[in-house]
Amino acid sequence: MKHKRRSKLSPAVLTVCGVLVYLSLTWTYLTSHYQTVYWISAFLFGVVSEPVMTTSCGLGDGQVDPGRTNKSKLILLSYMRSGSTYTGSLLALSPDVFYYFEPLLYTHDDDLEAIDVPIMSRLSFLHPFFPYPPKVLDFLHRLLQCQPTTHDLKYLLGAEYSESLTNYRDCTQKLRSIEDISSCLPLLANRCQSKAVTTTKTVRLKMEESEKSMRCDPGVKVIHLVRDPRPVFLSREAMHYYFDASTFCQRVARDARESLRLQKIYPDRMRTLRYEDLATAPVRTTKAIYEFAGIPWMPKLESRLRSETDSQKPYKIASRWRRKITHKQMKSVQDVCGEMMTIFGYNHFYSNDHLRDMQQPSWTKSYSEQFRKFHVES
Numbered sequence: 001m002k003h004k005r006r007s008k009l010s011p012a013v014l015t016v017c018g019v020l021v022y023l024s025l026t027w028t029y030l031t032s033h034y035q036t037v038y039w040i041s042a043f044l045f046g047v048v049s050e051p052v053m054t055t056s057c058g059l060g061d062g063q064v065d066p067g068r069t070n071k072s073k074l075i076l077l078s079y080m081r082s083g084s085t086y087t088g089s090l091l092a093l094s095p096d097v098f099y100y101f102e103p104l105l106y107t108h109d110d111d112l113e114a115i116d117v118p119i120m121s122r123l124s125f126l127h128p129f130f131p132y133p134p135k136v137l138d139f140l141h142r143l144l145q146c147q148p149t150t151h152d153l154k155y156l157l158g159a160e161y162s163e164s165l166t167n168y169r170d171c172t173q174k175l176r177s178i179e180d181i182s183s184c185l186p187l188l189a190n191r192c193q194s195k196a197v198t199t200t201k202t203v204r205l206k207m208e209e210s211e212k213s214m215r216c217d218p219g220v221k222v223i224h225l226v227r228d229p230r231p232v233f234l235s236r237e238a239m240h241y242y243f244d245a246s247t248f249c250q251r252v253a254r255d256a257r258e259s260l261r262l263q264k265i266y267p268d269r270m271r272t273l274r275y276e277d278l279a280t281a282p283v284r285t286t287k288a289i290y291e292f293a294g295i296p297w298m299p300k301l302e303s304r305l306r307s308e309t310d311s312q313k314p315y316k317i318a319s320r321w322r323r324k325i326t327h328k329q330m331k332s333v334q335d336v337c338g339e340m341m342t343i344f345g346y347n348h349f350y351s352n353d354h355l356r357d358m359q360q361p362s363w364t365k366s367y368s369e370q371f372r373k374f375h376v377e378s
């Protein structure tokens with residue numbers, strides 16, 4: 001009697017599968033234990049990057065006290081798919097601005113992280129050859145001050161998205177080894193120091209964490225950029241990005257409360273901005289942002305600004321989500337985002353007809369008077 005031959009996975013295949021599962025679980029653990037990664041990487045690869053020795057404000061020995069410089073710095077603090085790239089591009093239009101695009105790319109940018117998790121435990125990019133990531137707030141501080149270290153440059157992953165870093169980026173592409181990156185440092189530092197204002201946009205910083213930069217450097221200002229959570233949901237879904245409405249809106253609401261506290265301490269250095277207000281009056285609002293940041297305004301900027309606006313059409317983006325989102329999707333967001341929507345004046349819709357009626361505004365012209373905003377003439 002013949003027996004059916006049972007198919008078996010070869011030992012090699014089983015071994016590979018086991019190794020992959022083990023590596024996946026190990027990676028998940030290690031990405032939340034950066035010091036462990038450092039020592040394991042040093043042992044395996046024989047490469048040990050010395051930790052950056054810093055003072056409480058992120059400045060090493062011999063560096064300039066930021067309180068003695070006249071340079072202005074601006075942090076645009078926002079969230080993924082909330083209009084920060086567009087807003088950052090408007091800042092970068094000025095020849096007087098040195099602009100960093102997402103300098104904290106080596107940390108997590110999703111909202112599933114616990115609210116109280118320290119930023120150093122949110123590291124997601126841990127290359128084994130650069131196992132000692134810089135302290136994030138100190139790293140950001142040095143970049144804004146135009147004083148990054150050679151070690152910092154190994155973690156500056158957004159250079160390709162910033163025209164301010166073109167010469168530096170060209171230099172790095174010619175390197176034989178990343179360990180030679182120190183030769184490119186003067187190109188970045190000198191160009192940064194030659195500009196009147198240093199700016200950055202980030203979706204990887206919490207409002208409470210921005211306070212350290214403001215406390216350490218009186219030249220730092222912060223803009224809190226927010227957007228209606230319903231189009232944020234739709235945009236992230238289209239890009240296949242993770243989105244949990246409840247966690248996202250809790251984070252934004254917490255940042256809003258923290259910004260109110262900071263605006264009382266630093267009334268001339270903190271502003272709140274809704275993306276929708278910028279989208280519907282881009283030229284006037286951008287002029288107000290420039291004035292706040294200390295960026296000189298020149299007539300030729302207006303034509304460049306209008307060109308940028310015409311190409312991206314933010315005024316259409318601000319409302320077109322209402323034609324795409326389903327009533328069920330909209331309701332699921334509204335049900336858990338009530339506090340955040342109320343804080344920033346976003347109107348609820350209670351029926352599909354109400355949602356599609358473009359005569360019904362999705363945001364109010366004004367919202368909480370407690371926030372310091374950009375007042376733009378109609």
